[in-house]
Amino acid sequence: MSENRRLVRTVLVSTLALLLSLGTAGVSNAASAGKAGVFACPQSGQRFQLSGDTTKRVYLVGPGPAAYAVPNETVYFQLWNTWDGISVWPRDTVSSCFGGVRTWSNAYLVRKDGTNAVYIYDSWAGAFRWIPDEATFNKYAFAWNKVLVVTYTPSPVGGFWS
Secondary structure, three states: OOHHHHHHHHHHHHHHHHHHHHHHHHHHHHOOOOOOOOOOOOOOOOEEEOOOOOOOOOOEEOOOOOOOEEEEEEHHOOOOOOOOOOOEEOOHHHHHHHHHEEEEEOOOOEEEEEOOOOEEOOOOEEEEEEEEHHHHHHOOOOHHHEEEEOOOOOOOOOOEEO
């Protein structure tokens, strides 16, 4: 009887050890799939906040491997209508995925009166960037009603936004 209990315990311990190692292997493989080596990174067009951050700072993954920090609600609501669509990511997302941020202290959307071309003022670069089409505009979930109609022609010194 005692030998049977030992055998059962041995089988249970072995099974538990096997299950734990398989579970850990699965987590390990999934975790290394991201650019950061710990988790997958947010993709272009995504807005996110960092877990545990008590500020209302929102980050936008822009074209290329760039993250733009929208520092406050005033700037945020110059680009979007609601907080909908914001995901929460681990605290080290910015440093692990992007190596830093470009802060938009005053980003806004403009269109010259009588034209359809929309530009975003990229305050980090100090330049207007042309948004090439409606699909790109929608990819970043910008709000059409936030586009300011202006009489001047924005000069897209900073290139285009895609």
